Amino acid sequence: MKSINVGNITVNNNMFALVAGPCVIESEAQVMGVASKLKEITGLLGIPFIFKSSFDKANRTSISSYRGPGINEGLRILKKVKDDLGVPVVTDIHEPYQARIAAEVVDMLQIPAFLCRQTDLLVAAAETRLPINIKKAQFLSAKDMKNVITKVEETGNENILLCERGNTFGYNNLVVDMTNIIELKNFGYPVVFDATHSVQKPGGNLTTTGGNREYVEPLAKAALAVGADVLFMEVHEDPDNAKSDGPNMVKLDEIEVMLKKLMKVFKAVRDVESIRISH
Template sequence: MRTMKVGNITVDSSNFTLIAGPCVIESEAQVMEVASRMKEITGLLGIPFIFKSSFDKANRTSISSYRGPGINEGIRILKKVKDELGIPVVTDIHEPYQAELAAKVVDMLQIPAFLCRQTDLLIAAAETGLPVNIKKAQFLSAKDMRNVITKVEESGNENILLCERGNTFGYNNLVVDMTSIIEMKKFGYPVVFDATHSVQKPGGNFTSTGGNREYVEHLAKAALAVGANALFMEVHKDPDNAKSDGPNMVKLDEIEVMLKKFIKIFKAVREVESNNYSL
């Protein structure tokens, strides 16, 4: 598997990497509080950490839903996280012109699942030279990601991560097939598991997306057990009052306990795979 560098973080098979932060930037104070706390927790646990939050959520269920502060203010806030806390940052982009603007600050670009087949967006992201975390669309199989990867590779960029976030069969629900992680790893790039978006219920609250954060921990454990190289988790101090994706975000006060469990699972699986385990 290729090793990826995201800022000062190395994504490989030696340890799982955590990509985490609030779904959308609600305020500078909110972002700095979550980023500071997450840096402290991951530092104590020895987990490589990349901070994520969105300057715009362009695919909200309702036209009246909060989308974010916009690219200029959002990038300014992410730059503050990077400069003051020394944390690599990632954000998603929705239109090709945003790639170059975001790349001036962030360490990795993220392609939203619904947009992973958008050729112009993939090319623009690839041409920045930054690592690109591509979320597998809810309507694609793992093997379909070969064509997505090719678009980025043939645009001159092999700094790719692939992200599993479940598949939709309609009826406001997602189903996670853990074999997708195994299949995507065959492409030779690190695979991320999005543990919080995988428990979404798209449009499940009619004018907003629902979800069930109760399942986040269980799915994350399973993903690490089958070989995920990184976890993506959206974290919020008060998810029930969040402006986006509240039902599936993890409470900031609960993340440390989860991460301690994930470390044990990751180490146990790697020990078995390295043939150092005996009854």
């Protein structure tokens, strides 16, 4: 597997990395609070950590839904996280012009699932030479990502991560086919499992997206067991009152216990020798 450097961390097979943070930037204080706590927890556990939050959620269910503070204010806050806490940061982009602007601050760009076939967006992101986390669309198979990868590679950028986030299963529902992770790994790039968007109920609450956060942990365990290299989780201090994606976000005060369980799964499938010694 190709190792990818994201800021000051390297994504490889030694330990799964965590990409985490609130779905959308709600305020500077909120972002700094969540980021600080996640850095503390992951530091104690030895898990490489990349902070994620969005300056704009352009694909909200309702036109009246909160979208974020916008690119200028959002990037200012992300830069503060990066500078004050010393952790890499990632955010998603929705339009080609945003790639260059965001690249001045972030350590990795993210392509939303619905937009992963948008050639101009992919090329603009690739031209920054930053690592790119490309989410596989809900309507694509893993093998369909070959064309997506080629668009980035032919722009001269091979700093690619591929993200599984479930597939559409009827109306307002997603299902995760874990064989997609195996297929994605065959491309030779690190594979991310989006454990929180995979439990969404898109548009399930009519004007907002629903979700089942109680499924995050078991799906994350399964993803690590079949080979995922990175876990993506949206984390919030009070998901029930979050401005975006509350039903599927992990509660901040529950993430440490969950990560400890996930580390046991990772070690069981990747570090057989240490399991033998412990038993």
